[in-house]
Each structure stands twice: as C-alpha cells, then as structure tokens.
Amino acid sequence: MSVWKVSGGKKLFGDIRIQGSKNAVLPIMAAAIITGCETELLNCPQLSDVEAAMAILRHLGCKAERDGDTVWIDSRGMNRTDIPHDLMREMRSSVIFLGAILARAHEAALSYPGGCELGARPIDLHLEALRSLGAEISEQGGSLYCRDKGLKGARINLSFPSVGATENAMLAACGAEGETVITNAAKEPEIIDLQDFLRKLGAEITGAGSSTITISGFVPQEKIGHRVMTDRIVSATALCCTASAGGCVTLKGVVPAYFETVTSVLESMGCEIERRSTSVKITSDGKLHAPRPIVTRPYPGFPTDAQPLLMAASLKAAGTTVFTENIFENRYRHVPELLRFGADISVVGRVAVVTGVNELIAAPVTAADLRGGAALITAALGARGLTTVYDTGHVVRGYDDFDKMLLSLGADISYDPETLASVV
Ligand code: EPZ
Numbered sequence: 001m002s003v004w005k006v007s008g009g010k011k012l013f014g015d016i017r018i019q020g021s022k023n024a025v026l027p028i029m030a031a032a033i034i035t036g037c038e039t040e041l042l043n044c045p046q047l048s049d050v051e052a053a054m055a056i057l058r059h060l061g062c063k064a065e066r067d068g069d070t071v072w073i074d075s076r077g078m079n080r081t082d083i084p085h086d087l088m089r090e091m092r093s094s095v096i097f098l099g100a101i102l103a104r105a106h107e108a109a110l111s112y113p114g115g116c117e118l119g120a121r122p123i124d125l126h127l128e129a130l131r132s133l134g135a136e137i138s139e140q141g142g143s144l145y146c147r148d149k150g151l152k153g154a155r156i157n158l159s160f161p162s163v164g165a166t167e168n169a170m171l172a173a174c175g176a177e178g179e180t181v182i183t184n185a186a187k188e189p190e191i192i193d194l195q196d197f198l199r200k201l202g203a204e205i206t207g208a209g210s211s212t213i214t215i216s217g218f219v220p221q222e223k224i225g226h227r228v229m230t231d232r233i234v235s236a237t238a239l240c241c242t243a244s245a246g247g248c249v250t251l252k253g254v255v256p257a258y259f260e261t262v263t264s265v266l267e268s269m270g271c272e273i274e275r276r277s278t279s280v281k282i283t284s285d286g287k288l289h290a291p292r293p294i295v296t297r298p299y300p301g302f303p304t305d306a307q308p309l310l311m312a313a314s315l316k317a318a319g320t321t322v323f324t325e326n327i328f329e330n331r332y333r334h335v336p337e338l339l340r341f342g343a344d345i346s347v348v349g350r351v352a353v354v355t356g357v358n359e360l361i362a363a364p365v366t367a368a369d370l371r372g373g374a375a376l377i378t379a380a381l382g383a384r385g386l387t388t389v390y391d392t393g394h395v396v397r398g399y400d401d402f403d404k405m406l407l408s409l410g411a412d413i414s415y416d417p418e419t420l421a422s423v424v
Helices: 022-031 048-059 085-090 092-105 124-132 163-173 189-201 232-245 256-268 304-314 335-339 370-381 402-408
Strands: 002-007 012-017 038-042 063-067 070-074 107-111 136-140 143-147 155-157 180-183 203-206 212-218 223-227 247-252 272-275 279-284 320-324 344-348 351-355 386-391 412-416
Touching: 002 370, 012 232, 012 402, 022 038, 022 048, 022 070, 022 092, 022 163, 022 189, 048 063, 048 070, 048 085, 048 092, 085 092, 085 107, 092 107, 092 124, 092 143, 092 163, 124 136, 124 155, 124 163, 163 180, 163 189, 163 212, 189 203, 189 212, 189 223, 232 247, 232 256, 232 279, 232 304, 232 370, 256 272, 256 279, 256 304, 304 320, 304 335, 304 351, 304 370, 335 344, 335 370, 370 386, 370 402, 402 412
Parallel strands: 012 247, 038 223, 155 180
Antiparallel strands: 002 386, 002 412, 038 070, 063 070, 107 143, 136 143, 180 212, 203 212, 247 279, 272 279, 320 351, 344 351
C-alpha cells in the first residue's frame, strides 16, 4: 500500500515539462517486435505500465533496457509467442501485443485479459479485426490461442472506434499480405504516434488521425529511433491541478490541440489560458464557475480519461456541473471518495451531477483506479487540511514522478511507495 499526503491550500506556480505518453508508448513497444530490429525510444515515461511492457518483451526473448527516459529494445532474439497470466494480470492492455506477435510469428497464446476497475473491458473488437485478417482464435481455460496460415490484408470495419482494437489491427496488418483498410478507426493522437513509428519500422501506412487507416505494405527496417509524444492526459491533469489549487502554471513541450477540449472547458470556468505553439499557460484564482455539461466521447470529443480530473477541479465551482460518461460503464469510482471531502455529487447511471460547495475538507481516501487516484490528489490540492490518499499502485501506472512535478510548483505533497499504513 503506498500513500500520498497532500496539505491543501497552496497555490501552484511555475513551469513544467510533461512526461512522454503512456498510451502512445505501450503500443509502440509492442510494435517493436513485429520484425527483428533494434529500437531506441526517447521520452519514455518511468511508469509501472512501461516496466510491465518491458517484462513482457523480456519474457518473449527480447532485450529491453532503460537509461533514464530512453528505452532500448532488441527484438531480434524473440523466441516465444505466449504471455502468461502473471504478466497479463500486471497490465490488461498487454492485449496490444497480440497483433504484433501474430504479425511476427503467426501464432500467439495469451491469458485472457480480465476486466479492470473501469468495467468488463471486452476485446471482441480486437478479435474480430484479427479474424478478418485470417487469424484463427480459440479460447480455452482462460487463455486465447491464436494462429494463422499467413495473414491476408482485409477491410476491417470497427463497430466502435476502439483505441486498442485499432492499434491491434494496425500491428497485425503489418504482417499481412496485401492491403488492409481499417474503417471507423479511433482518431486519438496516440494512433498518429503509432503510425509515425510504424513508418520508421518500414510500414506503408496512412490515415491515422482520421477514421480510415490504410496499411499497404511493409519493408522491415533494422534500426529505429523514435521520440514518444507528450502525454495529453497528464497535460490535462496539470491544468486541472492548477484550477483546483489556484495559481499560474505553464506546461512546456506540449501539443495544445491534443487537449484543447479540456483547456477550453477550464477557460469557460474562469481560468485564464494563454496558448502558444508548444506551451499552455493557465492562471486561476481558484474561484471558478460551472461549465456547460461535459459529455465524454471518442477523440476529438472530451476524453474519458480527463473526466475524473475535471470533476475534481469542479467541486467548488459555483453552480452545477453535469458529467455524462459514455465510454466506460464504471468510471465514477472516485465519486464516493470525493464525497468524503464534503463534495456534493450525485450519480444516476452514466450521469454525475456536481453542485459546487464553498470549501473542501481534507479526509483519508482510497484510490480505486489510475485517473480516479489522480483526481483525489487534484481535489486534495484545493482542500483545507492534510489529505492522505491510500493507493495500491494505481497512480504510478500513468504518472511519472507526479509528486515531484507538484512539489516543483509549490504543492505540499509527499509520496511513500511502501507505507504499510493500515487503511482507515
Ligand atoms: C485506451 O483503452 C486507453 N488505454 C484508455 O486509457 C482510454 O480511456 C481508452 O483508450 C479510451 O480513450 C491505453 O491506451 C493503454 P477502447 P482501450 O478500446 O483501448 C469498449 C488510462 O487511464 N470495447 O477505446 O481499452 C470498451 O469496453 C486508460 O490511461 C469493446 O466493447 O479503450 C470501452 O467501453 C484507461 N470491445 C470502449 O470500447 C473491444 O473489443 C472504449 O474502449 C474494445 C473496447
């Protein structure tokens, strides 16, 4: 059990550089095994999810080393095609390795990725896409067994623009004979970063960022260098932290357009925003008013990952903020914990209604998932008193040195990864 302690009421001031993107680097690390090659990844965030992906690569027979924010992968020695339960359990999004293993070895065995705190997390769209390319997939004893007699290019229409299914289809298509066209593809920026990497790997691929992606060939390269894009959700988190605590913070080295949906909502709540080509500056006196209703949608809509964070920033906003969570069926697990601060939130199905209160009072709370845990820390920054957030390792899955980032801005926060404190 790890513990974050936040003494609220301190405004945040300063400049920060945002970490590399968790949701971009994970599919890129999977892509590095499509062909035997040496890959150097720059701007790799230091996250437990990245460590989990490195453990999978090593299990498959690859080399995976880290030096600071650089990760080297040598996949020439890959000699296995299975991912066992203990490694799948570490990170359910490891299913993203399936398409890449099939593209390389034309067989794969994975322990079925279970659900998570956000819900069932089915992978039916992933499997449908791989079957369209000719994969034969059976499920037995909690595992998926996949094989193909040579993947064939196909037209894949996704019934929902699933990020993971789009990525798995892209990776497998690199190992297919002939052209693959993916329609109703996810348009998230992380898909564009994956396309950039796949082009360096030797893929003829176009369309990422639009709803139609075409992979029409693959000439493997042996050495690839790539700088991972900046994390747009961590960028949104830093903005919400400043809105919650008040202050003036500049995010550097970012792509403002990638999180403009969140930035514009905070601006409508009364924050002052200054946008430049690679930076965003936010100024807030901490006195906010409620924004228009927030509805989460696939990109370029409002991102589901930022919903908990914006909710934390809206708890003292004058008026009523209405959230509708359309992406995951169970993404309000931070609400009962936020209520412990004295927040006023009611949830009916996918709708959460937040009525602004004058003050939040610190309380011991427990992180239930990654972004929900970050939301508790965000709320604690704007609460009176010392908040303790108990966390079984959720936040460090996606945030690299979150405490150090906030400390550099003047927050009064400490993080103890190994506290054996009894949960209150
Ligand atoms: C990715 O998850 C991200 N994770 C999530 O970030 C993010 O919330 C999500 O995309 C949406 O943007 C990574 O990139 C590692 P989906 P993914 O497939 O790929 C349903 C975070 O906090 N669905 O777009 O799993 C699914 O149940 C994490 O960083 C199917 O029904 O998201 C969900 O309701 C959380 N069948 C919806 O689609 C499928 O085969 C969106 O899922 C696949 C998905």
